[in-house]
Amino acid sequence: MSRVVHPFYAADISALAKAMTRELENMPEKPGHVQLLNLLARSAGYRNFQHFRASSAAQSRMLAPVPAPDPVDFRLIEAVLRCFDADGVLLRWPSKTSHQRLSLWRLWAAFPTDCDLLEAEVNARLKALNGFGDHVLLRREMVNNKLLSRSNDCRLYRRVEQRPPPEALALLDRAKSATLSRSFHRYQ
Secondary structure (H helix, E strand, O other): OOOOOOOOOOOOHHHHHHHHHHHHHHOOOOOOHHHHHHHHHHHOOOOOHHHHHHHHHHHHHHHOOOOOOOOOOHHHHHHHHOOEOOOOOEOOOOOOHHHHHHHHHHHHOOOOOOOEEEHHHHHHHHHHHEOOOOHHHHHHHHHHOOOEEEOOOOOEEEEOOOOOOHHHHHHHHHHHHHHHHHHHHHOO
């Protein structure tokens, strides 16, 4: 097993020496390895060595660089947006699986959060969001792709809360900005 190095830092070496002297004077015999680790940690202001080690690990996690976000394929988003009209209605079912999955995220965003829906409510919502007349296909694909969950008797449906992939987030942002600009122009 490899050894983990924990850098030790004391802001005031004089205070550290005084605290260690006090601790060593109170010990009846020569301290062991673990006792010395705890003594050093307490002298630096920690409860014990475990507290020092946890604090050191948390600090290194906080200082670790944030990973770069995944790149977004905007050509894919353009292709999927062509399947929707200006009001967000899915005009045709895309032929490519990657386009299908991405278009389902736009439908997923139209469902309420933390709310059970009856099958008839899901059907009505999907009928309003598709222009090719196959709401059953959309419902089945949303369940298969784990965007909707349903009860064992298939009566109740619920939107599955999850973070969309980068392409889906970009698609949803684009759809939201298009909707806002249309509503802004409507009221001018």
